[in-house]
Amino acid sequence: MAGPLFRSLRSVRVLIALGMILCIAGCAIFAGWIAPHDPGDQNLLSILTPPAWVEGGDPSYPLGTDSLGRDVMSRLIYGARTAMLVAFFASIGAMIIGSILAHISGYFGGAIDWIIGRLVDVWMSFPPVILSLILMVGLGVGLGKVILAIVLVDWTRFCRVLRSEVLIVTRNDYVAAARLLGFTHWQTIVREVLPATLPLLITLVSLEMAIAVVVEAILSFVGLGVGADQPAWGQMIADARQYVYQSPWNLLLPIAAIFLTVAAFNLLGDGLRRTLDVRLAETGR
Amino acid sequence: MLALQAKGLTVTARIDGDDVPAIRALSFDLAPGKILGLVGESGAGKSMVGRSIAQLLPAGFMIAAGSLLFEGEDLVRMAPARRRGLLGRAIAFIPQAPMTALNPVRTIGAQFDEHLARFGEAGRKQRRERALAMLAAARLPQAGDLLGQYPHQLSGGMCQRVLIAFAFASNPRLVIADEPTTALDVTMHPQILRLIAEMQRRHGTAVIFITHDLRLAAQLCDDVIVMYAGRAVESGPARAVLSKPAHPYTRCLQLANPSLRSERRALYVMPEQMPSLRQLRQMMGCHFAPRCPLAAEDCRRSEPPQIEIAAGRSVACIRAAATPGIATTRRATAVPDSSGRPVLQVEKLAKHYAIDRGLFTNARTFAAVKEASFNIAENEFVALVGESGSGKSTIAKLLVGLEQPSSGRILLNGEDLTDPSMRRGALRALSLQMVFQDPQSALNPRRRVTNIVTQAMEAGSRHASWEERQRRTSELLAEVGLSADFAARLPGQLSGGQRQRVNIARALQHSENPGCRRDRVGARRLDPGPAPQSFGAAARRARLRHAVYFPRPLGGAASLQPRAGDVSRRDRRAGTDRGGLRRSAACSHASAAVVGAAG
Numbered sequence: 089m090a091g092p093l094f095r096s097l098r099s100v101r102v103l104i105a106l107g108m109i110l111c112i113a114g115c116a117i118f119a120g121w122i123a124p125h126d127p128g129d130q131n132l133l134s135i136l137t138p139p140a141w142v143e144g145g146d147p148s149y150p151l152g153t154d155s156l157g158r159d160v161m162s163r164l165i166y167g168a169r170t171a172m173l174v175a176f177f178a179s180i181g182a183m184i185i186g187s188i189l190a191h192i193s194g195y196f197g198g199a200i201d202w203i204i205g206r207l208v209d210v211w212m213s214f215p216p217v218i219l220s221l222i223l224m225v226g227l228g229v230g231l232g233k234v235i236l237a238i239v240l241v242d243w244t245r246f247c248r249v250l251r252s253e254v255l256i257v258t259r260n261d262y263v264a265a266a267r268l269l270g271f272t273h274w275q276t277i278v279r280e281v282l283p284a285t286l287p288l289l290i291t292l293v294s295l296e297m298a299i300a301v302v303v304e305a306i307l308s309f310v311g312l313g314v315g316a317d318q319p320a321w322g323q324m325i326a327d328a329r330q331y332v333y334q335s336p337w338n339l340l341l342p343i344a345a346i347f348l349t350v351a352a353f354n355l356l357g358d359g360l361r362r363t364l365d366v367r368l369a370e371t372g373r
Numbered sequence: 374m375l376a377l378q379a380k381g382l383t384v385t386a387r388i389d390g391d392d393v394p395a396i397r398a399l400s401f402d403l404a405p406g407k408i409l410g411l412v413g414e415s416g417a418g419k420s421m422v423g424r425s426i427a428q429l430l431p432a433g434f435m436i437a438a439g440s441l442l443f444e445g446e447d448l449v450r451m452a453p454a455r456r457r458g459l460l461g462r463a464i465a466f467i468p469q470a471p472m473t474a475l476n477p478v479r480t481i482g483a484q485f486d487e488h489l490a491r492f493g494e495a496g497r498k499q500r501r502e503r504a505l506a507m508l509a510a511a512r513l514p515q516a517g518d519l520l521g522q523y524p525h526q527l528s529g530g531m532c533q534r535v536l537i538a539f540a541f542a543s544n545p546r547l548v549i550a551d552e553p554t555t556a557l558d559v560t561m562h563p564q565i566l567r568l569i570a571e572m573q574r575r576h577g578t579a580v581i582f583i584t585h586d587l588r589l590a591a592q593l594c595d596d597v598i599v600m601y602a603g604r605a606v607e608s609g610p611a612r613a614v615l616s617k618p619a620h621p622y623t624r625c626l627q628l629a630n631p632s633l634r635s636e637r638r639a640l641y642v643m644p645e646q647m648p649s650l651r652q653l654r655q656m657m658g659c660h661f662a663p664r665c666p667l668a669a670e671d672c673r674r675s676e677p678p679q680i681e682i683a684a685g686r687s688v689a690c691i692r693a694a695a696t697p698g699i700a701t702t703r704r705a706t707a708v709p710d711s712s713g714r715p716v717l718q719v720e721k722l723a724k725h726y727a728i729d730r731g732l733f734t735n736a737r738t739f740a741a742v743k744e745a746s747f748n749i750a751e752n753e754f755v756a757l758v759g760e761s762g763s764g765k766s767t768i769a770k771l772l773v774g775l776e777q778p779s780s781g782r783i784l785l786n787g788e789d790l791t792d793p794s795m796r797r798g799a800l801r802a803l804s805l806q807m808v809f810q811d812p813q814s815a816l817n818p819r820r821r822v823t824n825i826v827t828q829a830m831e832a833g834s835r836h837a838s839w840e841e842r843q844r845r846t847s848e849l850l851a852e853v854g855l856s857a858d859f860a861a862r863l864p865g866q867l868s869g870g871q872r873q874r875v876n877i878a879r880a881l882q883h884s885e886n887p888g889c890r891r892d893r894v895g896a897r898r899l900d901p902g903p904a905p906q907s908f909g910a911a912a913r914r915a916r917l918r919h920a921v922y923f924p925r926p927l928g929g930a931a932s933l934q935p936r937a938g939d940v941s942r943r944d945r946r947a948g949t950d951r952g953g954l955r956r957s958a959a960c961s962h963a964s965a966a967v968v969g970a971a972g
Contacts, residue, residue: 259814260814260815260817261809261810261811261814261815262809262814262815262816262817264775264807264809265807265809265815265828265879266817266828267775268773268774268775268805268806268807269806269828269829269832269879269882270829270832271828271831271832272832275831275832279831280817283817283819284817284819
């Protein structure tokens with residue numbers, strides 16, 4: 089396993105993507121030190137100022153202020169914290185639920201597979217955004233609730249894709265051989281099946297992070313995401329929407345932040361898929 | 374005029390910028406109405422001959438020198454349009470995989486019609502009549518119905534007959550049959566061979582028969598050429614080459630093939646493998662020398678010339694006179710006598726699968742195994758023999774507990790393994806192991822050899838120290854005849870034969886424990902080629918006590934065990950016969966066919 093992961097570090101895509109993600113994660117972690125202002129501080133004397141390099145900009149607000157006079161740069165940096173927390177925990181949570189069910193389903197087959205398969209079918213037939221909105225209405229706002237909503241909506245993606253991979257791996261004789269050598273089902277899954285499905289799992293997690301960022305932005309945009317006191321990119325877009333003619337920067341900057349983050353995760357996922365997927369590696373692409 | 378004459382045909386492959394010869398200076402004469410066999414292991418270059426004729430060489434390969442004269446015209450230098458005119462009409466091909474050679478979405482009739490129209494048979498009605506006549510000549514019953522059927526409705530053997538009818542429909546002067554039986558069950562082999570021979574006689578066609586099976590070639594061909602690493606090492610009349618091989622390679626091949634007719638003997642195990650094209654680049658002298666029991670210093674120095682040893686017989690070996698002296702060193706009596714105490718008893722074992730389970734219909738059941746009963750006594754090797762689909766693999770799965778039987782009992786040392794309390798016991802893992810059929814899929818590509826052969830030490834709550842595992846690994850590797858250097862390798866770094874040995878070592882890993890007995894190894898199908906030898910050799914070396922062996926070619930079974938069981942396809946009952954393989958032919962009609970086919 090260490091081999092292919094190490095090999096993937098030689099891929100340009102993966103390196104660029106990792107660089108971008110590390111920058112964003114750095115902003116998120118060290119937000120308190122980097123941000124020039126507190127994200128909640130209002131300066132009602134200078135509202136909707138443009139970025140510093142534009143005429144009329146104020147050097148103490150590098151990226152300008154919003155309609156309540158809050159520093160946009162600080163809010164973007166603190167917003168990265170929200171986005172990264174959601175991306176990380178939601179995708180890990182969805183991965184845990186989805187991959188456990190996928191391994192059980194693909195490994196045991198039969199009635200268990202049928203039940204889990206139908207559950208995924210029913211679950212996936214709800215439009216995902218509507219489902220998460222309904223969940224948020226039920227759960228209430230907050231960072232933990234957003235993560236929970238995304239996990240509950242997106243575990244099916246993992247389950248569906250991984251199950252077919254588990255089916256293929258389980259058909260190998262070495263899995264039967266492990267059983268014959270006295271491995272329990274649990275040991276067989278963890279030591280024989282999981283190492284073979286891990287590359288796909290890692291790829292799916294990185295793609296799921298991109299999805300989680302988008303879903304979190306949508307939820308905060310409609311005001312059903314994190315609380316109003318906590319800066320989030322979706323919220324910033326929603327606020328800036330009303331003043332889009334006076335101050336287009338306020339709208340464009342959080343959109344750019346979302347775009348870069350999603351692009352980085354997708355690039356990482358694509359790079360990992362290319363280097364970790366045996367079938368693609370063999371054709372030399 | 375000769376139907377086909379090859380003069381110094383040399384095909385090269387481009388590897389890392391060098392041109393490496395895949396066929397070197399091959400010359401032969403094929404008279405009309407004769408059958409020439411090209412025999413050799415995969416990679417010997419035999420298929421390249423057929424591909425050179427059709428000019429369908431793989432990328433990177435090219436004809437570097439020599440000529441292929443078809444009735445005096447050189448196919449190599451011929452204009453492509455002229456060659457296309459000959460191929461499919463004057464020169465026809467019988468492919469290796471009949472199921473994939475036919476278009477799956479068109480009926481046999483439509484494909485036959487198109488084929489006949491291509492070489493100018495006028496009139497739909499005449500074409501239909503010709504097709505019916507050809508299919509009837511290929512001994513296909515109800516040819517009229519067949520024309521309306523699709524390839525998937527036919528068995529592999531029937532598809533091959535259809536293709537043989539295709540090939541001979543244009544009254545070709547040359548037919549190239551590239552491994553026409555490889556994809557088929559052994560029971561089909563004699564019928565296909567008979568059909569090719571019959572069609573060949575009727576049309577007076579010259580045939581090139583490409584095969585890896587020495588005995589098939591002997592049955593069908595007038596002359597054979599034995600190829601090794603791109604070179605013809607021996608050629609001559611088929612009977613003479615097969616009965617009195619002059620080249621050590623042919624002799625080794627002959628000894629490596631088990632015989633059903635003669636006395637039981639150990640199979641010859643050829644060391645190493647045929648050199649790949651990459652390895653050929655650095656090789657000096659005779660290419661067979663590294664594996665040859667007769668190799669001397671001169672053999673490694675220069676390439677041996679073709680020596681004419683009798684009329685029409687030549688051999689590329691400087692020590693051909695010593696060839697008849699090559700013999701297997703050990704006699705196959707290493708198996709200790711059986712005490713007759715039954716170790717494994719299988720009583721009326723049956724397995725049904727539910728199929729076609731619809732919403733409103735009752736499930737139908739399919740009986741994979743019906744009332745199989747046999748015993749295995751101490752120190753006994755028993756072979757279960759049968760066509761594909763006859764239930765051999767299901768019995769193997771039932772024995773080791775990967776599937777639960779629908780009815781019947783499996784008694785191991787008197788204890789019933791089908792009893793629910795026994796099903797998941799450690800006992801089964803300790804005393805019953807399985808050597809899997811396909812060593813590729815049987816070894817986890819992410820585990821090193823040490824971790825594979827001592828995998829049982831990780832099972833359950835038992836955990837062994839790393840030192841202990843390494844010690845055990847070297848013991849096990851020694852038992853199957855591998856050096857201790859292999860311990861750190863991954864399966865991807867092993868050859869097929871080495872993988873199979875690791876596969877066997879894994880099945881033996883419990884046998885050290887004094888409390889348990891190494892009871893038996895159920896081996897599923899092993900491919901022809903080096904596998905039967907390595908299983909036999911490794912099993913014997915490892916002093917495997919008793920085994921059920923599931924060979925597909927029955928011949929593989931003959932060298933190993935004193936007793937054969939057979940599973941017939943029709944009634945799915947397994948029966949055994951004590952005392953000898955040949956007599957098992959009397960057991961049932963189906964087994965007679967299997968034994969006949971393998972012999």
